[in-house]
Amino acid sequence: MTVSAPDTSSPGTEARKRAAGLLARASREELTGAWDALATKPDYTPVRGPETGLVMVRGRIGGGGGPFNLGEATVTRATVLLASGIAGHAHALGTDKPKVRLAAVFDALWQDGETRSFVESAILAPVEARIAEEDRQQAEETAATRVDFFTMVRGDD
Amino acid sequence: MYVAVKGGEAAINAAHRLLADRRRGERSLPSVTIEQIVEQLALAVDRVMAEASLYDRALAALAVRQSRGDMIEAIFLLRAYRTTLPRFGSSEPIDTAKMHIARRISATYKDLPGGQVLGPTFDYTHRLLDPSLLTDEDVDLPSRKEPLPGASTRVSDILATEGLIEGDGELPDDQPPGDLTREPMEFPMGRDLRLQALARGDEGFLLALGYSTQRGFGRNHPFVGEIRIGEVEVELDVPELGFAVSLGRVQVTECQMVNQFKGSAKAPPQFTRGYGLVFGQSERKAMSMALVDRALRAEELGEDITAPAQDEEFVISHADNVQATGFVEHLKLPHYVDFQAELALVRKMRADIEAAQKVKAGPLRDAAE
Amino acid sequence: MSMNAQALAGGFSDPVFDSQAVFRLLMDGMSRPGTIQTVGIDVEQPLPLGRAAGAVALALCDADTPVWLQSAMAKSGAPQWIAFHTGAPVVQEKSDARFAFMQSPAGICSFGLFALGTQEYPDRSTTLVIEVASLVDGQPLTLSGPGIRDKVTVKVTGLPEVFLSIWNDNRALFPRGADVILTAGDALLCLPRTTRIAAGETACM
Numbered sequence: 001m002t003v004s005a006p007d008t009s010s011p012g013t014e015a016r017k018r019a020a021g022l023l024a025r026a027s028r029e030e031l032t033g034a035w036d037a038l039a040t041k042p043d044y045t046p047v048r049g050p051e052t053g054l055v056m057v058r059g060r061i062g063g064g065g066g067p068f069n070l071g072e073a074t075v076t077r078a079t080v081l082l083a084s085g086i087a088g089h090a091h092a093l094g095t096d097k098p099k100v101r102l103a104a105v106f107d108a109l110w111q112d113g114e115t116r117s118f119v120e121s122a123i124l125a126p127v128e129a130r131i132a133e134e135d136r137q138q139a140e141e142t143a144a145t146r147v148d149f150f151t152m153v154r155g156d157d
Numbered sequence: 158m159y160v161a162v163k164g165g166e167a168a169i170n171a172a173h174r175l176l177a178d179r180r181r182g183e184r185s186l187p188s189v190t191i192e193q194i195v196e197q198l199a200l201a202v203d204r205v206m207a208e209a210s211l212y213d214r215a216l217a218a219l220a221v222r223q224s225r226g227d228m229i230e231a232i233f234l235l236r237a238y239r240t241t242l243p244r245f246g247s248s249e250p251i252d253t254a255k256m257h258i259a260r261r262i263s264a265t266y267k268d269l270p271g272g273q274v275l276g277p278t279f280d281y282t283h284r285l286l287d288p289s290l291l292t293d294e295d296v297d298l299p300s301r302k303e304p305l306p307g308a309s310t311r312v313s314d315i316l317a318t319e320g321l322i323e324g325d326g327e328l329p330d331d332q333p334p335g336d337l338t339r340e341p342m343e344f345p346m347g348r349d350l351r352l353q354a355l356a357r358g359d360e361g362f363l364l365a366l367g368y369s370t371q372r373g374f375g376r377n378h379p380f381v382g383e384i385r386i387g388e389v390e391v392e393l394d395v396p397e398l399g400f401a402v403s404l405g406r407v408q409v410t411e412c413q414m415v416n417q418f419k420g421s422a423k424a425p426p427q428f429t430r431g432y433g434l435v436f437g438q439s440e441r442k443a444m445s446m447a448l449v450d451r452a453l454r455a456e457e458l459g460e461d462i463t464a465p466a467q468d469e470e471f472v473i474s475h476a477d478n479v480q481a482t483g484f485v486e487h488l489k490l491p492h493y494v495d496f497q498a499e500l501a502l503v504r505k506m507r508a509d510i511e512a513a514q515k516v517k518a519g520p521l522r523d524a525a526e
Numbered sequence: 527m528s529m530n531a532q533a534l535a536g537g538f539s540d541p542v543f544d545s546q547a548v549f550r551l552l553m554d555g556m557s558r559p560g561t562i563q564t565v566g567i568d569v570e571q572p573l574p575l576g577r578a579a580g581a582v583a584l585a586l587c588d589a590d591t592p593v594w595l596q597s598a599m600a601k602s603g604a605p606q607w608i609a610f611h612t613g614a615p616v617v618q619e620k621s622d623a624r625f626a627f628m629q630s631p632a633g634i635c636s637f638g639l640f641a642l643g644t645q646e647y648p649d650r651s652t653t654l655v656i657e658v659a660s661l662v663d664g665q666p667l668t669l670s671g672p673g674i675r676d677k678v679t680v681k682v683t684g685l686p687e688v689f690l691s692i693w694n695d696n697r698a699l700f701p702r703g704a705d706v707i708l709t710a711g712d713a714l715l716c717l718p719r720t721t722r723i724a725a726g727e728t729a730c731m
Contacts, residue, residue: 013400021390021403047534048611051541054239055393055404056247057212058334059356059434061348063311063411065325067250068334068349070356071210071436073391075245075404079534079610087534089397091245093405094213135257140301142259145275149267246589246613339590341647396609397534 011116019110019124024092026127028099034122035102042115043083044105050078050097078104086111180225194218203408203437204228208478209235210338210357212407212436229359229478236479249392249401253411253434254311256387260438263312264381265415271309276386277438312383313413313430322415322428344470351453351473352446356435358476360442366466367448375452375464379431382415384440410435414447423459533606536570538584548585552707555716560669560678562661565712572603576657578709579627580607586653587614587625594623594640594652620652629657630684637696637704648701658684661710671721679727680715682708693723 023031035041054072061068077091078101088108090100106123109115181188195202195218205217209232217235224230260276263269275281316322326348335350342350355363370377388406395402412433420426431451433443452466465471475481538544544567551563564578571580587593593614595604604627605616617623620639628634634656643651664683667690670676685708696703696719703719717723 016398017400017402020398024403024405048537051243053243053245054211055245055391056336057391057407058248058250059253059352059409060250060325061327061352062325062430062432063253063313063413065327066332066334066349068352069247069336069338070251070353070409070434071207071212072239072244073212073248073404073407074216074242075393077245079397081531081534085531087397087531089395091393091395091402091404093391093407095216137301138257138259139304141299142274142276143304144300144302145260145277146302146305147273147275244589244613396606396613 016111019119020090020107022124022127022131023090023103023106023110025131026099026103026123028096028102030123030127030130031099031102031106034106034119037122038118042105042109044080044088044108046101047079047081047087048077050076050101050104052076052095052097076100080104080108082108082112084112180223189222191215191218191222194221200438201226201228203439204360204442205231205235207436207439207442208232208357208359209239210436211235211239229482233479233482246393248404249394251389251391251407251409253385253389253409254308256309256385256389256409256411257406258309258385258387259408260386260440261309261383262381263383265383266312266315269310269312269315270307272305309385311413312415316382316415316428323424323430326430326432342473344473345456346469346473348450348454348457351469352432352434352450354473354476355433355446355449358446359478359481360439360445362476362478363445363449364441366452366472367445369464370448370452370466375455375462375467377429377431377448377451378417379448379451380415380417381444382413382430384410384412384443386410386438386440408437410437410439410443412440412443412447414444414451416451418458421459423457429454429458530603530606532572532603533610536568536580536607537611538567538569544581545585548581551714552582552585552716555707555714556673556705556718558673559671559716559718559721560674560680561715562680563714563716565714572607574598574602574629574657575604575607575627576709577712578714579655579657582655582707582709582714583608583614583625583627584611587612589613589615591624592617592622594618594620594626596626596628598629599627623652626652626654627657628654630659630686634686634692635688636692640704642696642699642704643702645702648703651702651704653705653707655707655709656685657709658682659710660684661708661713661715665725666727668724668726669717669721670724673718674721682715684710690723690725693717697722 053075055075056072057070058067059070060066073093074095075091075093076095076097077089078097079087079089080101081087086108088104088106088111090103090107092100092103106119110119195214198221201221202214202217205220205228206212206214209217209220216238217231220231220234223234258271258274260278261271261274263273267273313322313325335347335353337350337353369375386408388408391404391407392401393404394400414431414433416429416431418424418427418429429451431447431449431454433446433450435443435446449466449472452464453469453472455462455467460467462468547567548565551565555561555563565581567581569577569580569584571577575583583593587608591614593608593616595616600616608614609616620626621641623640626640637654640652640654641650643649660683662681664681665685666679666681669678669680700719705719706717708715708717
């Protein structure tokens with residue numbers, strides 16, 4: 001199979017990791033919402049999956065030492081191929097296959113310079129903002145339970 | 158010895174149907190949903206995930222529902238489901254130093270970077286039954302406060318600066334961690350395999366063993382250096398991308414136990430450590446695991462092995478509740494033929510002894526008469 | 527390094543049933559050494575991997591089975607294809623490999639560097655998948671042993687001359703030792719470690 005190279009002005013590994021991580025955290029509703037908002041729906045063919053399997057989650061002895069196997073987690077993954085020849089991959093915790101298939105489509109659309117800004121504004125930015133808000137709320141609720149020690153004045157007599 | 162017998166089929170079918178009915182319970186009451194179990198019985202779900210060794214809240218909740226709340230049955234169900242799935246690979250080791258913290262306490266330092274945050278704990282509750290929960294009363298939203306800037310430094314790192322505590326527990330870099338779900342267990346085993354076994358071990362069993370070390374059976378002078386609960390990122394190296402991507406976050410509980418150690422022929426006086434890491438929120442389990450991990454390091458640290466918690470083969474072989482329940486509960490399966498054989502044997506032994514007694518007692522009785 | 531389209535192409539279109547079908551071929555092949563099994567599924571494997579060898583990789587390899595590839599294969603699209611479709615890590619050390627894919631006759635001089643199992647766990651050995659030119663023409667070999675009634679003759683083109691002596695050394699290790707799957711295009715033939723091989727045609731029968 002040969003495909004012509006589409007416009008994938010390489011945005012770098014860090015940017016791709018960020019996109020993949022946010023697509024993994026996106027909910028099915030967030031992804032279908034963005035799909036519905038897409039002006040022209042791309043044709044794509046499934047290459048693999050979506051399929052559910054396991055990833056062995058590893059920890060480190062003592063928190064920072066040698067690795068050990070903590071236990072597995074369910075993971076669903078998918079790979080799709082756009083008509084343009086760009087392959088999109090997605091992996092996410094859980095068993096939501098429709099979500100992960102859409103995430104793979106958006107991973108491919110993100111690699112295409114034509115559609116990257118749409119993916120950024122319709123999914124990545126909102127998901128990032130939602131996670132930041134959830135983290136902020138969690139951090140503030142947790143901070144409210146912080147202990148402020150004060151020492152009682154001891155009377156010796 | 159087992160002999161195939163037929164004839165139970167109709168009874169088994171009816172029993173399954175009855176079980177389904179009893180599981181559902183009174184039909185006029187609404188059925189409990191998976192979402193409700195995940196949200197409102199979260200710690201039951203966490204225990205099932207930890208001991209099934211499979212992180213998936215929805216599936217664990219399904220197992221709790223299907224098992225009528227029998228935790229070991231739920232763990233069994235999830236373990237069985239796990240075997241039907243292919244393994245895509247192993248994650249990068251999670252970094253608990255970067256945890257999104259929901260609770261973090263230390264019993265060794267009062268003031269430490271990041272502070273002591275209690276989180277949603279049962280500690281300091283009065284353990285009085287709350288009648289307001291008999292009805293569905295509104296619950297206040299949590300209070301909020303500006304978080305402290307900066308990271309929550311590990312307590313072990315604070316102690317490490319003085320050189321009075323041992324390191325994290327290194328393994329050779331090129332050695333992949335052992336996996337007891339893939340290779341048969343062999344003793345003695347590495348600490349990596351022991352921690353895997355303990356992480357999926359029965360909470361009650363580890364709690365009892367941890368308690369036994371405190372009561373003097375392999376005492377190891379523990380302090381809770383730190384407990385932290387929160388979410389960590391799980392990253393997987395994906396071959397088609399050539400780098401690791403985040404799959405999402407999982408919640409874990411980590412316990413760093415710091416143990417006073419007077420030194421031995423193998424190690425100088427210093428603080429040694431036991432480590433606990435568990436899926437979900439479960440500090441009782443994480444603490445017990447850390448106590449047992451430390452106890453099982455007796456050999457490595459040159460201590461005498463005198464107590465059950467220090468006996469690796471005893472602890473690791475009996476920590477798994479699915480294995481344990483399988484072997485204990487198999488006793489209720491038909492053993493008709495074994496028992497008939499035993500019965501014949503006991504009858505014969507009894508008859509022999511009675512015959513012997515008669516021979517022995519015979520002349521005496523005759524004499525008495 | 528991201529993957530090219532060739533690495534993503536093919537694979538099993540129906541992973542459950544296709545892998546079961548190939549597993550069945552291998553089980554029959556291993557239990558009846560010398561019988562030729564034919565893989566009917568197009569897996570679009572990259573050359574120089576043959577169709578049968580590609581199907582064996584898809585059916586048997588996964589993240590828990592490190593794979594070693596002979597240099598010509600290692601330089602082809604095979605490593606990426608195997609990595610994407612099976613998740614198996616490609617390793618440099620032969621002794622770390624659970625499966626090895628190679629082309630005959632180049633480089634087959636001994637099985638000694640591959641994992642050959644232990645007395646306690648003889649299964650922890652490398653299974654060698656060797657692509658040959660033909661399984662129907664060529665040098666006649668007479669097979670005997672478990673799974674074979676009396677004797678059976680196979681004809682193979684492309685095995686090196688030293689193969690028989692390598693195989694005798696392998697047999698001598700029993701219960702340790704490597705198992706071999708010979709592949710030629712879509713055909714495969716299994717040589718489990720229990721099989722005895724002699725040069726030439728069966729004399730009688």
